[in-house]
Amino acid sequence: MTGPVGGPGDSPIAREDAAISRVASSERVKAFTDAVVAIAMTLLILPLLDSVGEAAQQDLTTLEWLQDNFGSIIAFLISFVIIANFWTTHHRVFARVERVSEPLLWLTIAWMLTIVWLPVATAMTGQMKSDALQYVLYIGSMALTSILLMCTRLYLRAHPQLHDIPREALTSGIIADVLISALFVVAMLIAILVPGVGYNAMFLLLLSVPIHRLVGRWRPVSVR
Incomplete structure (x- = not known):
């Protein structure tokens, strides 16, 4: 028999839980993400091959x-390290995600799209003359990757039932x-x-750790 209208089964939380259970398990999403990142990192080497x-x-x-491919080799190494860092951060977040909702799934797919694009942008930096649009496509895509990860964390903070972070x-x-x-946006500009200056502007990213530590020291004081 159908329960009364407005009963527990019709509550927003119950409907959201049902929607979450229909999408995908967190383990499948983690495995798929790992595979996509691994393929993207492998594709970085193809221009050199x-x-x-x-x-x-x-x-x-x-x-x-x-000598002829020095620029391409440097671009490969930089992009490889950056993708590895992006994956490590994403992996740490999702290690404690227990359930995946549809919005979280699409945020993850969008994040993977920026990772898959990076081998193309990397090939441009090593084989084509640098110009403003190339900086946007390469550095800007990394900024977008970070922004999407930020959106993922914001979503998880708003939905504590999905994780134990x-x-x-x-x-x-x-x-x-x-x-x-x-810092990515400033480096791009x-x-x-x-x-x-060109891609040397990306050395600004080295400031991220000390700035984050300073903010971490300041935040407890501001809360009091």
Whole structure:
């Protein structure tokens, strides 16, 4: 028999719980995310593999190949480390996620999209002449990755029934995401507006850890 209208089975929380159970298990989402990130990190090396074949056809020496592809090698290493860092952060968050709702699933899919795009942007930096749009597509995509992770943490903080992450840990992570996203945006603007700086502006990201520590020391004082 159908329960009375407005009964426990018709409450917003009950409907949300039912919707959550219909989407996907957290373990499947974690496994899928790990696979997508692993593929993206592997794709980063493909332009260098192609260049080895071209060098062999041109009868270049190993040193000549290294000299010709120095920029691509640096771009590969930087993007590999950045994706690894993004994945490590995302993995730490989702390690304590127990249930996945539809909005959380789509936030994760959007985050994966920015990761999958990065090998394309990386190939541009190593093989094409730098310009303003390239800075937007490369550095801007990293800023978007950080922003989406921040949105994920904000969503999780608003839906504690999905996880067992301490609220303080989520708040600290959100602050870190804001700082990193802001530094990516500032680095992108400097690369565009200051001639000769280019991708060196990304060294600003080294400031994220000390700034986050300063904010962490300041926050307890501000609460009192």
